[in-house]
Amino acid sequence: MLNSLLIALSITLMYSAPLTLAAIGGVISERSGVVNIGIEGMMSLGALTGAVVGYFSHSAWLGLMCAGLAGGALALLHAIASISFRADQTVSGIAINLIGPGFAMFLSRYFFEGASVTYPVPEKLPKFINFSYLKGTPFANFNIDVSVVLAFMVVVVTWFVLYKTKWGLRIRALGEHPAAVDTLGVSVYRSRYACVIISGILAGIGGGTVTLAVISQFNPMAISGQGFIALAAVIFGKWKPWGAYAACLLFGFSQALVVMLGDGTVRIPSTILSMIPYVLTIFILIIFVGRSSAPRASGVPYEKGAR
Amino acid sequence: MTKNIIKFLKTNFMCTFIAVFLGFMVACAILLITGYSPSLSMAVMFNAVFSRAKFIVNVIIKSTPIILTGLSVTLAFKSGLFNMGAEGQFIVSTIVAAILGIKCNFHPFIQIPMILCAGVLAGAFMGGIVGWLKAKYGIHEVITSIMFNWIALYMCNFVANSETFHKPESDGTFPINRSGQTLLFYDWKFSQEGRDYLQAHPILNDIILKTDFNLNFLIAVAMAILVWVIIYKTKKGYEFRASGLNPDAAQNAGIDVTKNIFYTMLISGALSGLAGVLSLTGSSTPVLHVLSVFENYGFNGLSVALIAGASPVGCIFAGLMFSALIYAGQTLQSKIGTPSDIVNIMIGTIVFFVALVRIIPIWVNRYLQKEERKNAQ
Structure with a gap:
């Protein structure tokens, strides 16, 4: 019993880490007033970059940074389109979702002689907690990736910055009433640029943790929809x-359920x-969420001086 | 004179054309940087589509489902909804069509309409749930759509793997019965008489024998016109557009916006459903495959709708272009080893520039105003 609980906990945390990083990126971008539907594309490119840099440099940390x-x-790119060019943010985001995975696959074939799967990275990200030396006890199967800790830290820091600092107040105000922020002398464009880029960095790192911690190589199915699930999590979590x-x-937990119930003890088809x-x-x-309310100015391009 | 040229620049057609052109340029630049020859690649792609009648017909046939999903997305766009679930609606429709097509075997005059109706209804049902959840509980249609896409994918795999339908030693189900297929001249072209006739007419041979020759494309064109009529010529369509442009104003004018959300998603789902069922019945291998990833018919419809600028008739041309690019991309990889993914980058870049070029009319107007002021002085 304890054994299965610990395994379930490990799997839950492992699967939720990349999602969390990407979803927090989504929260930051949307709170600043820019809809970021392109998370999927950013995660894909991040996953590929992580795997390629990790493979060639033998350093998982360098891979994660790249x-x-x-x-x-x-x-x-998304920021230029949606902030400077006042483009439709959904359209731009979808474009990112096409460019990101396309570019990732292109580069994979370019670096690995036409293969859509990269070679495994020689060194994965280290485990934060690893009890594998406690052989024979239930704890032997329990381990926590460093990405899990990273994701948790990002949540705490984002929460602190958004709700307890001056910058956070500005970011939240940007998503509700950008003109008000502008009159206080804060550049709406520059702040939104910063938020969108941070959001992309987090999504990229999220993708990187997939190829550097969960599976150790990039393949066409590495991300397959996780960016969209992160997007759902943003709305689900009410921004x-x-x-x-x-x-x-x-x-992550329902993914763990799938893995654990799929071991053959319960006769339900895996599909x-x-x-x-x-x-x-x-x-x-x-049951619980109902009408979700997005930040009021989310998705609306800001035009200085417009009424 | 220059004024007219500048005014021409801000037409929708010109904006889209500029976006497509820039998309090609970026793809060429990427090829150049990574050491592939852009001119050779473009030549191969051009030949892959236009050098033989067979290729052109194949592109047209393959464009049918994405034109329809494009229309589905377009219709939802018009009433301010984002139908990301076209993919799932497409899949569910193929599931229902496959089950009926395998289990029933009536005369084609009954079988084909039955399968078509069932597929369309399945798609409409799937879209309808999303609309209902949005109208009744206010749940964002994008999340529910994404969830239903995955549910549909696993449902498809469940059916394709089930004992009743799975064909041993294959990656899918048994093919649907011949009576449900919408292929034209299918029996005739493999008969002795048909072979002799086609042998004498090489171009027809290319068009009919070497492709899954069918007239589904015409259905897609008819649907494009129908969607145009619905959106611009009917009362419901007016309500859809009003709800999309300004829901509050529409509500004040006595339009039931929540009800319209449901109806829009219902019709939108039906169109994606039609795409699904036609792609199954119009194929010479009409089987339900086990899917490891999405086949992207729905997601491609999204791009088609965007490139078409949410114009129903534009969807036909955008769909054809999209289909040609995908087809050419496959040849590119097999012929000269350039990764076919360059096509995805190209399409993504085109969509990206479609978003960017919306600023051209703003610039043009600003420029024209400046000129006017200068002339007035």
Whole structure:
């Protein structure tokens, strides 16, 4: 019993870490008033960059940093379109979702002689807690990736910055009433640029943790929809860091259920089990969440002097 | 003169054209940087689409489902909804169509309409749930759509793997019965008479024998016109557009916005459903495959709708272009080894520039105003 509980906890945390990082990125961007539907694309490019840099440099940490940079670079494109060019943010985000995975696959084939799967990284991210030396006890299977700790720290820091600092107040105000922030002498454009790029960096790191901590290589299915699930978590969590974190933990937990129930003890087809996270989300949304209210100015391009 | 040219720049057509052109340029630049030859790649892509009648017909046939999903997304766009669930609606429709197509075997005059109706209804049902959840509980349609896409994917795998439908030693189900297929001349082209006739007419041979020749494309064109009529010529369509442009004003004018959300998603889902069922019945291998990732018919519809600027008739052309690019991308990889993913980058860049070029009319207007002021002085 204790054994299964600990395994479930490990799996939950492992799966939720990349989602959390990406979802917090989404929270930051949307609170500043820019809808970021392109998380999926940023995660994909991050995942590829992490795997490639990790493979060639033999350093998982360097890979993770470059993954963040790659996500940030893609986010810069989104920022230019949606802030400077006042483009439709959803359209731009969808474009990012096409460019990101496309570019990731292109680069994978470019670096690995036409293969859509990269070679495994020689060194994965270290474990934060590892009890594998306690062989024979239930704790032997319990371990926590360093990405889990990283994700948790990002949640705490984001919460603190958003709700306890001057910058956070500004960011939240940007998403509700940018003109008011502008009259106080804060540059709306510059602040939104910063938030979108940070959001991309977090999404990139999230993608990087998939290839550097969960699986050790990039393949076309490495991300497959996790960015969208992170997006769902943002809305699910009502655009709040802790809410988004809780949503990601729920996704992670239902993923753990799939893994644990799929070991053959329960006679349910794996395809039905795999639906659990998605069905669960819809029901929870119906029962608990209801009308979710996005930041008021989210998705509206800011035009200086417009009424 | 220059004024007219500048005014021409701000037309929708020109903006889209500029976006497509820039998309090609960026793709060429990426090819150049990574050491592939852009001119050779473009030539290969052009040949892959236009060099033989077979290729052109294939592009047209393959464009049918994405035109329809594009229309589905367009209709939802018009009433301010974002139908990301076209993918799931598409899949559910193929599931229902496959089950009926395998289990029933009536005369084609009954079988085909039955399968089509069932597929359309399945798609409408899926879209309807999303609309209902949004109207009744206020749950964002994008989240529910994403969740239903995955549920549909696993449902498809459940059916494709089930004992009743799974064809041993394959990655899918048994094919649907011949009576449910919408292929034209299918029996004739493999008969002795048909072979002899086609042998004598090489171009027809190319078009009919070498492709999954069907007339589904015409259905897609008819649907594009129908969607245009619904949106611009009917009372419901007016309500849809009003709800999309300003829900509060529409509500004040006596339009039931929540009800319209449901209806829009219902019709939108039906269109994606039609795409799904036609892609199954119009294929010479009409089986339900086990899916490891999405086949992207719905997501491609999203791009088609965006490139078309949410114009129903534009969807036809955007769908054809999209289909040609995908088709050319496959040839590119097999012929000269350039990664086919360059096509995805290209499409993404085009969509990106479609978002950017919306600023051109603003610039043009500003420029024209400046000129006017200068002339007045």
